Amino acid sequence: PRGPVRLALQADLLDFPLAPALEDTSAQAARWRPDHWLLVEDGRIAAVLPPDQAPGADWAPHDHRGQLLLPGFIDTHVHCPQLDVIASHGTSLLDWLETYTFPAERRFADPAVARAGADLFVQALLAHGTTAAVVFPTVHAVAAEALFAAAQRQGMRLIAGKVLMDRHAPEGLRDDVDGARADCERLIARWHGQGRNAYAVTVRFAPTSTPAQLAMAGALMRDHPGLYMQTHVAENTDEVRWVAELFPQARSYLDVYRRAGLLCERAVLAHGIWLDDADRALLRDTGAQIAFCPSSNLFLGSGLFDWAAAQRQGVPVSLASDVGGGTSLSMQRTLLDAYKVQALRGVRLSAWAALHAATQGAAQALGLDQEVGLLEPGRLADVVAWRWADGPVAEHRDAVARGQVPGLPVQSLHARVFAWLTLSGEHNRLATWVAGRRV
């Protein structure tokens, strides 16, 4: 029989055991281990060794010196079927849903479309250096099924669930309470806890579910402890007004979900731009978290998320592409958009805070920090090797940061990594490992 699979990756290791303040650029806020060895045994990180302690002959060496090795990114809100509508011109949220998104999502009723779409999507995540994701498929059980199966084939961490929507959506994109409950029960039994899949009760957003369906979703959460919940909240002002009309008893948009019993530690709510202090207190008290989607928020013109207020009030925040409202699956592009959104609010987001939120911060918020998020013994080896620079401009900029351009002083590690984050994308990716397997 074959012995254990043992890899030794040598690279510039960077990860974030501490949660940096939003503007913290200090060296202590990051863990930087240049040229170190990451030892991986049977999919898990076994040890990290300094450069001069090369491991023995029973470890297969992989020379990634001069490359940046990060924990795989975690995208906490993204839509599988919306690769069909990414980069669609000219609308804000509610028009965008009607004009582009709903028509495209109807195609996923066809199992062949759902399978091809799921495969394309999962491959694309990995090609962008994202090794874990919280994902919306469509209302069709077959689309959820295809997504779980595609993730399982790659061995990647996926949180997803059939989308619930029983009103205010076109024919072919609506379910009903009893059918939806039966689909959810079947999918939970089949996929929750299978491999690295977990089930999320997936209310699209308050307007597309009747109160009866919201109550059913809450009952699922009560009946199956350990499920996740994902939805959208307070993204767009027209949407917020519509929710107030549809749910006059609720104190706020977020309160609709509280009343249905949907807020808990494993609840991931996308956007949360138009929340008030009472909403943020409710998020903190229930342990629910916000997926900040800066690319989508800029592209659809939704607004500028107040990350500082969330941090002040103790609300966990992770980062998400929200493709196809967002315009790229790349977490570097997403984090750069987060930097720009926060700059418009007067906050200069550090690369450390941004990268932490996209790795260890998200892992903690999702309760996955024993599994992923850090380059640390015991974690699964979901890791990505990145080129420090791609193309002449980035190469020059990186040389400046390293003090290799005459007349300019060497810069801090933060300055170098911030320039990398700003100038890089999926083209910088050299290799992705999922649980120690190169994919």
Ligand code: GUN
């Ligand atoms: N709100 C309800 N559905 C959606 C969606 O698909 N994308 C975004 N960005 N917001 C939504």
Ligand code: ZN
């Ligand atoms: Zn979304």
